[in-house]
Amino acid sequence: MPKLNVLEVIALPVLGYLAIQVFTMNGTLSTVSTKVENTEQRVDKLADALPGIQARVASEALKRPIAGFIATANPVKVGENAWTTDISLYDAKSGELKTYTFATDERMKDAINFAVSGKVKTANPSAYSFAEMAEFSNEQGTAIDLPGTLNGQASFLIKDKNLKSYEEYLKGMSKNAPQTKDIGQMANWQDVEHNLKNLYVPEG
Numbered sequence: 001m002p003k004l005n006v007l008e009v010i011a012l013p014v015l016g017y018l019a020i021q022v023f024t025m026n027g028t029l030s031t032v033s034t035k036v037e038n039t040e041q042r043v044d045k046l047a048d049a050l051p052g053i054q055a056r057v058a059s060e061a062l063k064r065p066i067a068g069f070i071a072t073a074n075p076v077k078v079g080e081n082a083w084t085t086d087i088s089l090y091d092a093k094s095g096e097l098k099t100y101t102f103a104t105d106e107r108m109k110d111a112i113n114f115a116v117s118g119k120v121k122t123a124n125p126s127a128y129s130f131a132e133m134a135e136f137s138n139e140q141g142t143a144i145d146l147p148g149t150l151n152g153q154a155s156f157l158i159k160d161k162n163l164k165s166y167e168e169y170l171k172g173m174s175k176n177a178p179q180t181k182d183i184g185q186m187a188n189w190q191d192v193e194h195n196l197k198n199l200y201v202p203e204g
Contacts, residue, residue: 061128061133061136061189062133062136062137062140062188062189062190063188063189063190064159064188064189065159065187065188066092066157066158066159066186066187066188066189066192067091067092067093067158067159067160067161067162067163068089068090068091068092068093068158068163068166069089069090069130069155069156069157069158069192070087070088070089070090070116070120070155070156070158070166071087071088071090071097071130071150071155072085072086072087072088072112072113072116072117072150072151072154072155073085073086073087073088073149073150073151074148074149074150074151075104075109075110075112075113076149077106078103081105081106082103082105083103083104083105083106083109084101084102084103084104085101085102085104085109085112085113086099086100086101086102087099087100087102087112087116087170087174088100089163089166089167089170089178090183090186091163092185092186092187093185095182095183095184095185095186096180096181096182096183097180097181097182097183098167098170098178098179098180098181099178099179099180099181100170100171100173100174100176100178101174101176101179102173102174103175112173113151113154114154115173116154116170117153117154117156119166119169120156120158120166123160123165123166124158124159124160127156127157127158127159128156128157128189129152129153129154129155129156130146130150130152130153130155130156130157131146131152131153131155133157133189133192133193134146134152134193136189137189137193142193144193144196146196147196147197150196157189157192183195
């Protein structure tokens with residue numbers, strides 16, 4: 001049996017180790033590749049199912065019972081550096097729409113909208129805005145144009161039956177008593193969209 005020199009003695013274990021590592025790496029890469037392919041297949045299946053899921057979500061959202069809504073008007077300029085914003089709170093049980101008017105300067109004219117949106121989203125992160133509901137209606141074949149004076153992004157459907165917290169919140173911010181208007185009972189967004197023109201949203 002031929003004798004191995006020092007370099008060969010050192011090289012053989014190293015080469016053996018490298019061969020094992022390559023084999024292990026190939027096996028790992030093969031496993032990773034299989035997992036990636038499986039993941040891609042699952043993603044493809046999910047993508048194929050998404051249109052159906054979106055349609056179902058939209059259909060259910062349009063018919064879901066509501067406790068009320070908050071309709072936020074766009075700020076209206078009423079004088080030099082003077083703006084007003086109307087926030088309307090609707091109670092589906094009583095059919096009453098209470099509108100609170102907030103006076104601000106130009107610098108703070110959008111603050112009320114942000115404050116109301118924050119209040120609603122903190123209480124109910126999954127609350128749908130009027131803008132989102134209008135999109136759902138359009139997806140279901142009913143074209144909806146929100147009133148131009150209405151801020152669809154800052155107006156929300158409310159599912160929580162306890163509207164008292166929203167009323168107290170608006171009372172706490174407003175210095176004036178609300179204007180109350182009976183607009184009838186509405187059970188869901190489909191009812192709301194049919195009565196958008198009856199909302200207390202003043203013309204600018």
